[in-house]
Amino acid sequence: VSIEKAYILISIFLFLSGLLGVIIRKNLITLLISTELMLNGVNLALASVDKMVGGVGRTSLCIVYIGGVLLLRWP
Amino acid sequence: MGILFLKNPVHALLSFVSLILAVAGMFLHLGAELLAGLQLIIYAVAIVVFYVFVITTIPWEKVKKFEGFYKKEFLFGFPVLLVAFGIFAYAILKGNFAHVGVAGQDNVKEVGKSLFTTYLFPLEVASVILLTAMIGAILLGRKEE
Numbered sequence: 001v002s003i004e005k006a007y008i009l010i011s012i013f014l015f016l017s018g019l020l021g022v023i024i025r026k027n028l029i030t031l032l033i034s035t036e037l038m039l040n041g042v043n044l045a046l047a048s049v050d051k052m053v054g055g056v057g058r059t060s061l062c063i064v065y066i067g068g069v070l071l072l073r074w075p
Numbered sequence: 076m077g078i079l080f081l082k083n084p085v086h087a088l089l090s091f092v093s094l095i096l097a098v099a100g101m102f103l104h105l106g107a108e109l110l111a112g113l114q115l116i117i118y119a120v121a122i123v124v125f126y127v128f129v130i131t132t133i134p135w136e137k138v139k140k141f142e143g144f145y146k147k148e149f150l151f152g153f154p155v156l157l158v159a160f161g162i163f164a165y166a167i168l169k170g171n172f173a174h175v176g177v178a179g180q181d182n183v184k185e186v187g188k189s190l191f192t193t194y195l196f197p198l199e200v201a202s203v204i205l206l207t208a209m210i211g212a213i214l215l216g217r218k219e220e
Contacts, residue, residue: 007105008167009168012160012164014094016156020079020156021078023148023149024148024152025144026142027084027138029084029087029126029133030087033084036091036122040094040118047105051105051107
Protein backbone atom coordinates (compact mmCIF):
# COMPACT_ATOMS: atom_id res chain seq x y z
CA VAL A 1 0.00 0.00 0.00
CA SER A 2 1.43 3.38 -0.97
CA ILE A 3 1.72 6.17 1.59
CA GLU A 4 -0.88 8.27 -0.24
CA LYS A 5 -3.45 5.48 -0.16
CA ALA A 6 -2.79 4.99 3.54
CA TYR A 7 -3.39 8.70 4.08
CA ILE A 8 -6.65 8.52 2.12
CA LEU A 9 -7.74 5.66 4.39
CA ILE A 10 -6.85 7.76 7.45
CA SER A 11 -8.81 10.69 6.02
CA ILE A 12 -11.88 8.48 5.49
CA PHE A 13 -11.54 7.25 9.05
CA LEU A 14 -11.37 10.86 10.28
CA PHE A 15 -14.39 11.87 8.23
CA LEU A 16 -16.50 8.92 9.40
CA SER A 17 -15.45 9.46 13.04
CA GLY A 18 -16.53 13.09 12.75
CA LEU A 19 -19.83 12.01 11.22
CA LEU A 20 -20.38 9.56 14.08
CA GLY A 21 -19.59 12.36 16.53
CA VAL A 22 -22.15 14.65 14.89
CA ILE A 23 -24.76 11.88 15.11
CA ILE A 24 -24.18 10.67 18.66
CA ARG A 25 -22.89 13.59 20.74
CA LYS A 26 -25.28 15.71 22.80
CA ASN A 27 -22.94 18.57 23.65
CA LEU A 28 -22.85 21.39 21.09
CA ILE A 29 -19.14 22.09 21.60
CA THR A 30 -18.09 18.51 20.93
CA LEU A 31 -20.51 18.45 18.03
CA LEU A 32 -18.67 21.43 16.51
CA ILE A 33 -15.31 19.76 17.16
CA SER A 34 -16.65 16.70 15.31
CA THR A 35 -17.45 18.87 12.26
CA GLU A 36 -13.85 20.11 12.44
CA LEU A 37 -12.77 16.48 12.40
CA MET A 38 -14.76 15.96 9.20
CA LEU A 39 -13.18 19.06 7.64
CA ASN A 40 -9.71 17.82 8.56
CA GLY A 41 -10.49 14.48 6.95
CA VAL A 42 -11.56 16.16 3.71
CA ASN A 43 -8.42 18.33 3.64
CA LEU A 44 -6.17 15.37 4.24
CA ALA A 45 -7.91 13.45 1.45
CA LEU A 46 -7.44 16.40 -0.93
CA ALA A 47 -3.77 16.74 -0.02
CA SER A 48 -3.08 13.04 -0.54
CA VAL A 49 -5.01 12.92 -3.82
CA ASP A 50 -3.02 15.96 -4.98
CA LYS A 51 0.20 14.15 -4.11
CA MET A 52 -0.92 10.94 -5.80
CA VAL A 53 -2.62 12.24 -8.94
CA GLY A 54 -0.85 15.59 -9.37
CA GLY A 55 -2.36 18.59 -11.05
CA VAL A 56 -5.34 18.88 -8.70
CA GLY A 57 -3.90 22.23 -7.75
CA ARG A 58 -2.58 23.40 -4.43
CA THR A 59 -4.40 26.71 -4.74
CA SER A 60 -7.83 25.13 -5.04
CA LEU A 61 -6.86 22.93 -2.10
CA CYS A 62 -6.01 25.99 -0.02
CA ILE A 63 -9.22 27.74 -1.07
CA VAL A 64 -11.26 24.70 0.03
CA TYR A 65 -9.31 24.63 3.29
CA ILE A 66 -9.72 28.31 4.14
CA GLY A 67 -13.32 28.31 2.83
CA GLY A 68 -14.21 25.38 5.09
CA VAL A 69 -12.63 27.04 8.09
CA LEU A 70 -14.51 30.28 7.45
CA LEU A 71 -17.79 28.54 6.70
CA LEU A 72 -17.73 26.78 10.07
CA ARG A 73 -17.31 30.14 11.77
CA TRP A 74 -20.12 31.95 9.94
CA PRO A 75 -21.84 34.22 12.51
CA MET B 76 -11.54 8.72 19.37
CA GLY B 77 -11.20 10.95 22.42
CA ILE B 78 -13.37 13.56 20.70
CA LEU B 79 -16.11 10.98 20.34
CA PHE B 80 -16.05 9.31 23.72
CA LEU B 81 -14.64 11.71 26.34
CA LYS B 82 -17.44 13.28 28.35
CA ASN B 83 -15.67 16.46 29.35
CA PRO B 84 -15.51 19.01 26.46
CA VAL B 85 -12.13 20.30 27.69
CA HIS B 86 -10.68 16.79 27.39
CA ALA B 87 -12.26 16.44 23.94
CA LEU B 88 -10.62 19.73 22.98
CA LEU B 89 -7.20 18.53 24.16
CA SER B 90 -7.67 15.39 22.11
CA PHE B 91 -8.57 17.62 19.14
CA VAL B 92 -5.31 19.58 19.60
CA SER B 93 -3.30 16.34 19.37
CA LEU B 94 -5.22 15.44 16.22
CA ILE B 95 -4.47 18.85 14.67
CA LEU B 96 -0.74 18.41 15.31
CA ALA B 97 -0.84 14.91 13.83
CA VAL B 98 -2.65 16.12 10.69
CA ALA B 99 -0.15 18.99 10.32
CA GLY B 100 2.63 16.40 10.39
CA MET B 101 0.84 14.39 7.71
CA PHE B 102 0.53 17.53 5.53
CA LEU B 103 4.27 18.08 5.90
CA HIS B 104 4.95 14.49 4.91
CA LEU B 105 2.73 14.91 1.84
CA GLY B 106 4.76 17.95 0.77
CA ALA B 107 2.01 20.50 1.48
CA GLU B 108 4.08 22.83 3.69
CA LEU B 109 1.69 25.75 3.32
CA LEU B 110 -1.25 23.67 4.52
CA ALA B 111 0.78 22.41 7.46
CA GLY B 112 1.63 25.99 8.39
CA LEU B 113 -1.98 27.09 8.00
CA GLN B 114 -3.09 24.12 10.07
CA LEU B 115 -0.80 25.14 12.91
CA ILE B 116 -1.58 28.86 12.71
CA ILE B 117 -5.35 28.68 12.14
CA TYR B 118 -6.32 25.52 14.02
CA ALA B 119 -3.76 25.03 16.76
CA VAL B 120 -3.80 28.70 17.74
CA ALA B 121 -6.92 30.55 16.62
CA ILE B 122 -9.64 27.91 16.68
CA VAL B 123 -8.51 26.20 19.88
CA VAL B 124 -8.44 29.59 21.65
CA PHE B 125 -11.93 30.24 20.23
CA TYR B 126 -13.17 26.95 21.72
CA VAL B 127 -11.52 27.72 25.06
CA PHE B 128 -13.35 31.06 25.09
CA VAL B 129 -16.66 29.35 24.27
CA ILE B 130 -16.14 26.75 27.02
CA THR B 131 -15.28 29.41 29.60
CA THR B 132 -18.23 31.62 28.58
CA ILE B 133 -20.93 28.94 28.84
CA PRO B 134 -22.07 28.17 32.42
CA TRP B 135 -20.77 24.75 33.51
CA GLU B 136 -24.24 23.59 34.65
CA LYS B 137 -25.52 23.95 31.08
CA VAL B 138 -22.55 22.00 29.74
CA LYS B 139 -23.16 19.22 32.31
CA LYS B 140 -26.79 18.96 31.19
CA PHE B 141 -25.72 17.81 27.69
CA GLU B 142 -23.00 15.37 28.71
CA GLY B 143 -22.66 11.93 27.16
CA PHE B 144 -24.04 10.60 23.89
CA TYR B 145 -27.14 9.08 22.33
CA LYS B 146 -26.78 5.33 22.84
CA LYS B 147 -29.45 4.22 20.36
CA GLU B 148 -27.94 6.31 17.57
CA PHE B 149 -24.50 4.95 18.43
CA LEU B 150 -25.67 1.34 18.27
CA PHE B 151 -27.22 1.98 14.85
CA GLY B 152 -24.62 4.40 13.44
CA PHE B 153 -21.41 2.63 14.42
CA PRO B 154 -21.97 -0.57 12.36
CA VAL B 155 -23.22 1.45 9.38
CA LEU B 156 -20.11 3.62 9.40
CA LEU B 157 -17.90 0.56 9.89
CA VAL B 158 -19.42 -1.02 6.77
CA ALA B 159 -19.02 2.28 4.88
CA PHE B 160 -15.34 2.39 5.89
CA GLY B 161 -14.90 -1.19 4.69
CA ILE B 162 -16.42 -0.38 1.30
CA PHE B 163 -14.29 2.76 0.87
CA ALA B 164 -11.15 0.93 1.98
CA TYR B 165 -11.78 -1.90 -0.48
CA ALA B 166 -12.38 0.58 -3.34
CA ILE B 167 -9.21 2.54 -2.56
CA LEU B 168 -6.95 -0.44 -2.04
CA LYS B 169 -8.13 -2.22 -5.17
CA GLY B 170 -8.56 0.81 -7.45
CA ASN B 171 -5.96 2.75 -9.39
CA PHE B 172 -5.79 6.52 -9.58
CA ALA B 173 -5.21 8.20 -12.93
CA HIS B 174 -2.07 10.31 -13.12
CA VAL B 175 -3.02 13.75 -14.46
CA GLY B 176 0.11 15.83 -14.04
CA VAL B 177 3.01 16.65 -11.80
CA ALA B 178 2.35 18.57 -8.62
CA GLY B 179 4.30 21.81 -8.22
CA GLN B 180 7.36 21.77 -6.03
CA ASP B 181 7.54 25.25 -4.53
CA ASN B 182 3.98 25.29 -3.29
CA VAL B 183 4.01 28.48 -1.14
CA LYS B 184 5.26 30.53 -4.10
CA GLU B 185 2.88 28.75 -6.46
CA VAL B 186 -0.18 29.39 -4.27
CA GLY B 187 0.73 33.03 -3.71
CA LYS B 188 1.25 33.61 -7.42
CA SER B 189 -2.00 32.00 -8.54
CA LEU B 190 -4.04 33.67 -5.75
CA PHE B 191 -3.13 37.07 -7.18
CA THR B 192 -3.40 36.13 -10.86
CA THR B 193 -5.79 33.27 -11.79
CA TYR B 194 -7.82 33.34 -8.59
CA LEU B 195 -7.89 37.11 -8.04
CA PHE B 196 -11.68 37.40 -8.45
CA PRO B 197 -12.56 34.59 -5.96
CA LEU B 198 -10.08 36.13 -3.52
CA GLU B 199 -11.79 39.53 -3.78
CA VAL B 200 -15.25 37.94 -3.42
CA ALA B 201 -14.02 36.11 -0.30
CA SER B 202 -12.71 39.37 1.15
CA VAL B 203 -16.11 41.09 0.58
CA ILE B 204 -17.90 38.13 2.21
CA LEU B 205 -15.53 38.34 5.19
CA LEU B 206 -16.13 42.07 5.50
CA THR B 207 -19.91 41.49 5.45
CA ALA B 208 -19.53 38.80 8.15
CA MET B 209 -17.46 41.17 10.26
CA ILE B 210 -20.02 43.98 9.98
CA GLY B 211 -22.80 41.46 10.76
CA ALA B 212 -20.93 40.21 13.84
CA ILE B 213 -20.45 43.79 15.08
CA LEU B 214 -24.16 44.58 14.56
CA LEU B 215 -25.28 41.37 16.28
CA GLY B 216 -22.90 41.86 19.18
CA ARG B 217 -23.93 45.48 19.80
CA LYS B 218 -26.04 46.13 22.88
CA GLU B 219 -29.57 47.27 22.17
CA GLU B 220 -30.34 50.82 23.29
